[in-house]
Amino acid sequence: MTGLKQPLLGVVATALVIALSLGLISLFSFEVFTGWLSIGLMCLIPAQIAVAVLWQTRHPEWAAKQRQPAKGILLILITVAVGAIVVPVYHREAGGGLGPSPMFIQCVIVSVVMMFWFSIMWGGWPFNAVMKSRVTAGLATIAVSYGINLLLFRVLFNYEFMKDAPVYVASLDPHGLFSAWNVLVFYVTSLSMMFLTIHFDLWPLTKSPALMTQPVLGLVWSAIVLALGAILYLIGTRFLQMDVVVFLVRVPIPFIFGTIVVLNMLQNSLFAKLSQPAKGLANAVAAAVIGTVLAFLYSSLTGVVTGNLSSGPPTYESEIWLASALLSVTFPFLIYYAEFLGFWPLKSD
Numbered sequence: 296m297t298g299l300k301q302p303l304l305g306v307v308a309t310a311l312v313i314a315l316s317l318g319l320i321s322l323f324s325f326e327v328f329t330g331w332l333s334i335g336l337m338c339l340i341p342a343q344i345a346v347a348v349l350w351q352t353r354h355p356e357w358a359a360k361q362r363q364p365a366k367g368i369l370l371i372l373i374t375v376a377v378g379a380i381v382v383p384v385y386h387r388e389a390g391g392g393l394g395p396s397p398m399f400i401q402c403v404i405v406s407v408v409m410m411f412w413f414s415i416m417w418g419g420w421p422f423n424a425v426m427k428s429r430v431t432a433g434l435a436t437i438a439v440s441y442g443i444n445l446l447l448f449r450v451l452f453n454y455e456f457m458k459d460a461p462v463y464v465a466s467l468d469p470h471g472l473f474s475a476w477n478v479l480v481f482y483v484t485s486l487s488m489m490f491l492t493i494h495f496d497l498w499p500l501t502k503s504p505a506l507m508t509q510p511v512l513g514l515v516w517s518a519i520v521l522a523l524g525a526i527l528y529l530i531g532t533r534f535l536q537m538d539v540v541v542f543l544v545r546v547p548i549p550f551i552f553g554t555i556v557v558l559n560m561l562q563n564s565l566f567a568k569l570s571q572p573a574k575g576l577a578n579a580v581a582a583a584v585i586g587t588v589l590a591f592l593y594s595s596l597t598g599v600v601t602g603n604l605s606s607g608p609p610t611y612e613s614e615i616w617l618a619s620a621l622l623s624v625t626f627p628f629l630i631y632y633a634e635f636l637g638f639w640p641l642k643s644d
Contacts, residue, residue: 299641305561305633308641312560312632313589316625321600328601329615330395333623335382337403340627341410341440342377345433346370347634348414354429363643367636377437388445391467397457398467401479402448407622408482409444410437416489416520417513424509451478460609480532480543485524487547490554492520494582495575538607544590544614552621553586559633593620 299307320328346352353359358369385406386392390399413419413436422432422439449469456474457463471478497516500506506515531542557565557578566577594617597604604612632638 301564302561304638304641305556305564308632308638309556309560309629312628313625316620316628317593317596317600320620320624325601325604325612325616329619330400333619334395334400334403335378336623336627337407338378338381338385339374340407341381341437342374343627343630343635344407344410344414345437346374347630349419349423349433349436350429352634354433363637363639367631367639370635371631377434381441385441385445389448389467391464393464393467396464396467397462397475398452398454398464398469401452401475402445405448405479405482406441406444408486409447410440411486411489412517413440415493416516418509420509420513457609476539477532480539480547481524481528483543483551484528484531484547485520487550487554488523488527489516489520490551490558490582491523491579492516493558494554494578496571498571498575540611540614541607544617545587548618548621549586549590550583551586552589552626553582553584555626555629556585556589557582560629562633590617590621593617 323332346354350359352366352370355373358373359366361369385403386399389402390396393399419432419436422435423429426432426435448471450471451473452469452471452475453473454463454468454475455470456476458465458468497507500512500515506512527546528542531537531546532539535542537545557563563578565581566574569577594613597613597616600620601616604616606613
């Protein structure tokens with residue numbers, strides 16, 4: 296135990312996790328890192344969300360009752376077990392049993408967004424309401440979120456824009472309603488708006504008790520997040536005419552990453568004495584600044600860690616690398632360390 300207190304504890308822990316993440320990334324080529332490594336780690340995140348959000352790391356009891364680091368290790372192994380089931384299932388259903396195609400990778404990416412949606416905004420409803428076992432309810436939420444995600448993927452995503460590219464696999468293209476990049480970026484932008492509302496502790500919704508019960512909260516919160524996401528998406532990609540993928544890695548992804556640092560790694564300690572909405576505004580600004588600075592840091596280290604990559608269309612190598620490095624690798628490692636391991640050994644049980 297080091298005796299570190301917040302926010303210094305969070306700063307040190309974040310720096311350690313970033314160093315570990317970049318070290319891991321450096322061991323792989325760009326293709327492997329943005330392919331199978333990122334896919335595997337992303338398939339751990341929905342189970343990770345269930346453990347951290349729905350189970351509050353208190354379930355299953357046989358794991359949660361252990362002292363650190365045994366508790367954290369056991370909970371991590373649960374997410375690995377779930378991921379080991381998800382990878383082959385999604386590899387077959389979304390990837391056709393082939394390699395890490397864009398279709399497979401993007402379907403996995405949005406599965407994370409879907410699990411956040413069901414776990415946080417809907418609070419695991421209706422399963423938490425009808426099932427006595429938290430563990431069973433959490434597993435049901437994971438399964439249903441993956442199922443609905445696959446359905447929406449087949450309805451919404453269209454890859455005809457890349458039909459002349461060597462990575463295009465016609466049999467895997469759902470031929471959905473919208474261009475795939477646009478849908479994916481809207482998903483992630485809306486998710487960033489969910490995190491924005493969390494900075495405000497759901498103010499002003501908390502002023503109405505009737506709104507704070509499910510499923511009303513899920514419906515209202517979803518509507519707000521989708522509206523805010525649409526506004527931000529349209530401002531960035533239409534009004535400012537930013538390339539949709541560049542917008543993704545400059546706006547919503549850094550904000551999400553910065554939010555994880557502010558709320559999870561720093562444990563909401565920066566502006567704890569402020570009341571809402573001042574606290575939410577301060578937290579949101581801090582998340583945007585921290586996320587942007589860290590995204591710039593990662594970008595500046597791309598050449599050192601992986602090598603020179605091209606930027607922009609058609610391949611978006613540097614943008615895909617940055618998104619994968621922040622949200623596929625560092626993000627789950629931050630949550631594992633802060634929520635599962637409880638900052639061990641920097642902090643005692």
